[in-house]
Amino acid sequence: MSKKHHSHEAMRHHLHPFSDNAQLQKEGVRVIVKAKGVYIYDENKQKILDAMAGLWCVNIGYGRRKLAKVAKKQMEKLPFYNTFFKTTHPAVIKLSKKLIDITPPQFNYVFYTNSGSESVDTMMRMVRHYWTSVGQPDKKVIIGRWNGYHGSTIGAASIGGMKSMHTQGGLPISNIVHIEQPWYYGLARANETEEAFGLRAANWLEEKILSIGADKIAAFVGEPIQGAGGVIIPPETYWPRIQEICQKYDILLVSDEVICGYGRTGQWFGYQALGFEPDIFTMAKGLSSGYLPIGAVLVNDKVAAGLLAGGEFNHGFTYGGHPVSAAVARANLSILDKEHIIQRVHDQTGPYLQKRWAETFKPFKYVADVRSLGLMCGFTLVKNKHTKTLWPNWGEAGLICRDLFFKHNLIMRACGDHIVAAPPLIITPDEIEQMLAIARQCMIEFETIMDQRQTSASPA
Numbered sequence: 001m002s003k004k005h006h007s008h009e010a011m012r013h014h015l016h017p018f019s020d021n022a023q024l025q026k027e028g029v030r031v032i033v034k035a036k037g038v039y040i041y042d043e044n045k046q047k048i049l050d051a052m053a054g055l056w057c058v059n060i061g062y063g064r065r066k067l068a069k070v071a072k073k074q075m076e077k078l079p080f081y082n083t084f085f086k087t088t089h090p091a092v093i094k095l096s097k098k099l100i101d102i103t104p105p106q107f108n109y110v111f112y113t114n115s116g117s118e119s120v121d122t123m124m125r126m127v128r129h130y131w132t133s134v135g136q137p138d139k140k141v142i143i144g145r146w147n148g149y150h151g152s153t154i155g156a157a158s159i160g161g162m163k164s165m166h167t168q169g170g171l172p173i174s175n176i177v178h179i180e181q182p183w184y185y186g187l188a189r190a191n192e193t194e195e196a197f198g199l200r201a202a203n204w205l206e207e208k209i210l211s212i213g214a215d216k217i218a219a220f221v222g223e224p225i226q227g228a229g230g231v232i233i234p235p236e237t238y239w240p241r242i243q244e245i246c247q248k249y250d251i252l253l254v255s256d257e258v259i260c261g262y263g264r265t266g267q268w269f270g271y272q273a274l275g276f277e278p279d280i281f282t283m284a285k286g287l288s289s290g291y292l293p294i295g296a297v298l299v300n301d302k303v304a305a306g307l308l309a310g311g312e313f314n315h316g317f318t319y320g321g322h323p324v325s326a327a328v329a330r331a332n333l334s335i336l337d338k339e340h341i342i343q344r345v346h347d348q349t350g351p352y353l354q355k356r357w358a359e360t361f362k363p364f365k366y367v368a369d370v371r372s373l374g375l376m377c378g379f380t381l382v383k384n385k386h387t388k389t390l391w392p393n394w395g396e397a398g399l400i401c402r403d404l405f406f407k408h409n410l411i412m413r414a415c416g417d418h419i420v421a422a423p424p425l426i427i428t429p430d431e432i433e434q435m436l437a438i439a440r441q442c443m444i445e446f447e448t449i450m451d452q453r454q455t456s457a458s459p460a
């Protein structure tokens with residue numbers, strides 16, 4: 001990328017998240033100044049196709065004036081009030097009603113936060129409070145999965161299974177354990193069917209429960225499809241078996257819908273697409289399409305009854321249920337509804353992307369496990385797809401590839417050596433073609449680079 005696309009000035013005072021800031025200081029960053037539809041624009045007027053919907057969140061696309069108008073009106077009328085002390089306000093009342101309307105009948109209560117991490121931390125405190133309320137205070141252990149991502153607060157990073165996060169600062173906190181992720185390509189035995197692997201992977205939960213004791217376990221938490229773990233789509237047998245195990249041992253089942261919620265999989269929520277019913281689900285991102293920070297935790301009637309019986313829940317955030325965020329979230333949900341955006345992902349753009357994603361990437365020799373559901377897709381960069389040999393230094397090939405996309409004005413992401421995309425849900429088939437055409441060129445360049453590396457690495 002030419003130097004004029006970099007801004008060093010922008011870097012001077014800002015420590016960027018999930019970044020090597022010393023390296024950024026040398027390289028500079030790109031300054032994004034505006035956005036419309038599926039495109040973002042930098043200060044040098046470069047038009048960039050954002051196939052990650054920001055951070056998996058701008059579901060209705062950029063540049064919706066309606067949301068700006070709603071925010072302005074709400075800000076002028078009631079810019080802030082809290083819901084702590086026997087008070088509430090119309091924006092949060094209306095949003096709650098809308099959330100209850102779009103979810104199955106057993107979900108009737110919602111707790112508000114400002115982010116996915118706060119939703120997950122809230123859920124962690126909530127499930128422990130629930131078990132104490134119903135007379136089982138020893139049920140404290142929460143089970144997550146390796147490579148799951150649930151956020152960056154101490155609780156959320158602990159229940160997440162990102163080892164690179166755990167090694168910084170001595171995580172996880174106590175009473176958190178993990179099981180392996182349901183990644184068929186990476187973890188199946190020779191000749192094992194997807195169905196059989198799905199059941200075996202779910203049974204890792206039962207093994208963990210039995211090794212600890214069900215009377216100690218509060219909840220199991222998973223993303224229907226692991227997002228930041230690399231768009232890991234479990235076999236169809238996986239989630240129904242997980243649900244069965246949770247019911248058998250009286251363990252709360254939590255679906256982290258921060259990415260999968262609000263249409264990403266072609267259904268309102270990921271658990272609907274993956275065939276299970278959680279007791280609790282956490283959300284953020286697509287709830288407001290990222291226009292303002294807001295998150296929420298929905299609980300079913302069983303959990304609500306326990307919480308209502310448990311007296312005061314000593315938990316809450318100043319900005320939880322913020323009136324402006326709540327009004328904007330509700331307007332976002334109306335747009336999803338009125339424009340039939342989720343239906344379109346389900347019937348049209350999801351299947352279209354699935355087909356074209358596979359056709360585009362399967363032929364590449366360093367690409368394996370090409371996968372997709374709704375508007376969430378991925379593949380894995382491998383050294384040899386016949387022997388399933390990964391590249392040495394997991395993540396290095398991914399970064400080379402990601403930087404090529406970026407150089408060619410396409411945002412896709414590397415999660416280790418998994419390459420993923422999750423475009424705004426309003427993307428059209430033409431825009432999908434543009435995205436794939438750029439990505440294909442980048443993959444040709446990527447394979448040339450990797451071929452050269454192999455040649456120069458092989459003994460003379």
Ligand SMILES: Cc1ncc(COP(=O)(O)O)c(C=O)c1O
Nearest residue numbers: 115116117149150151256258259
């Ligand atoms: C599944 C999942 N849960 C939680 C989070 C944390 O959300 P936030 O970054 O809003 O705190 C994320 C963020 O990517 C996520 O993907």
